[in-house]
Amino acid sequence: MSEDPKGSEGSSLRGVGIAAALSFQLIVATLLGFVLGHWLDGVFHSGPWLTVSGVILGIGAGFWGIYHLSRILLR
Numbered sequence: 583m584s585e586d587p588k589g590s591e592g593s594s595l596r597g598v599g600i601a602a603a604l605s606f607q608l609i610v611a612t613l614l615g616f617v618l619g620h621w622l623d624g625v626f627h628s629g630p631w632l633t634v635s636g637v638i639l640g641i642g643a644g645f646w647g648i649y650h651l652s653r654i655l656l657r
Contacts, residue, residue, distance in 0.1 A: 600655050607651055608644035615640020 619636020623629065 600652075603655070604648050604651060607647040608641070611644030611647055612637060612640040615643065 615636040615638070616633060617636075619633035619639075622632040622636070626632065
């Protein structure tokens with residue numbers, strides 16, 4: 583039997599964790615933008631415009647969060 587170095591398993595698990603954290607960041611920010619925009623559309627009766635704006639802002643916030651989080655995690 584060949585032994586795997588203990589560090590290689592930890593390194594691959596760390597990579598999976600980083601990928602999960604980054605994807606979670608984008609998904610949550612986009613969903614929050616959608617929910618907030620949809621709620622504001624209901625309050626102001628503005629059609630889909632605030633929902634669309636919320637999704638766009640959520641995607642932008644998600645990518646900013648990915649950038650920020652990746653700088654911290656990949657040091």
